[in-house]
Amino acid sequence: MKKNKFIIVFFFLLSLITYSQNIFHYSYFVKGEVREGVLLYDKNIDQAVYVDLLSTTKKTQKTEDKKIKEDVVAVITARTTVADRFFYKKENKLKFTQGLLKTMYLVDDETLEINWKLDKIEKEIEGLKCQRATTQFRGREWEVWYTTEIPMYYGPWKFYGLPGLIVLAKENNNEFWFKLERTETKNKVDIPVVNVKDYKRVTLQEFDKDESEIMEGKDGIASRNYNEEIKPYKRNGVELIYEWEEENK
């Protein structure tokens, strides 16, 4: 009887170890604003999703947007979307959702490739023993601290491919960074499913073309009855250059 009890307890604990799953909560700093993000991993199908919670965006400092030129009466900050983004990851394959004005997109980031340099530098962050990795990814240098105490191949945003969970990822101009805020353990993690039936399915290159046209002001010009001048647009976000542009350099 005692032996049976032991076996039951043993299998119960084993099932907890096997099936308990983690949810990782991050903050994402983007040029003076901060928002929350969640990384969910389903061990059973080896798939992860990072949810970029745009609806939680807060300002952390006064940005240059507030500088007023003498000949300008008002400055307005407008956004192309406030819809949360979902980054679906399986191995090195990534698809993400994003709104662009009134259209929702499902974007296949088919050229994604991150080459990490792992070194032996270590430091402790929030009680976790971390090791350093660096990469040059799409025009920006990143320094990333990961911990093998939590084996996790997937990271926040588009990151993947490290032997442990990303605790801190900093872009070297300090304009962008991700920070692990807390982890949550659950018996089961449900990967959120987005109904993409009416979404426009595009490659990243096609999406970039549509987005650049909007940033260049090529949206509904014919319907306006006033003049609008557009400053020439150059990509200045977290990704500066894409693989197909590097090839054409």
Place this chain on the structure above:
Amino acid sequence: MRKLVFSALACVAFAGSSLASNEVIALDVQEISNSEKPCTIEVKVTNPDGSTGTRYGDGGNTSLIGCGEFMDFYMNDLRERGYTFDSETDVVLIWG
């Protein structure tokens, strides 16, 4: 948005009153609201990855009130095109 215009007018009046500690400056709000100046609204368009583009809405020569009305009109037009504004903190209006 109109309240911003009136706030701006109030600021002008306040600035005028503080300057007037040693001399009397008559600030004619009516004149300010009627005088016509070029009206331009600068819009920073931001995407979720931090990329920004800039555009300028040209409201022509108009009064401060007229410029405020153009700003309302321009913002509504942007909203109809699908742009969003987080709150009124994303809008700054200065006159002076």
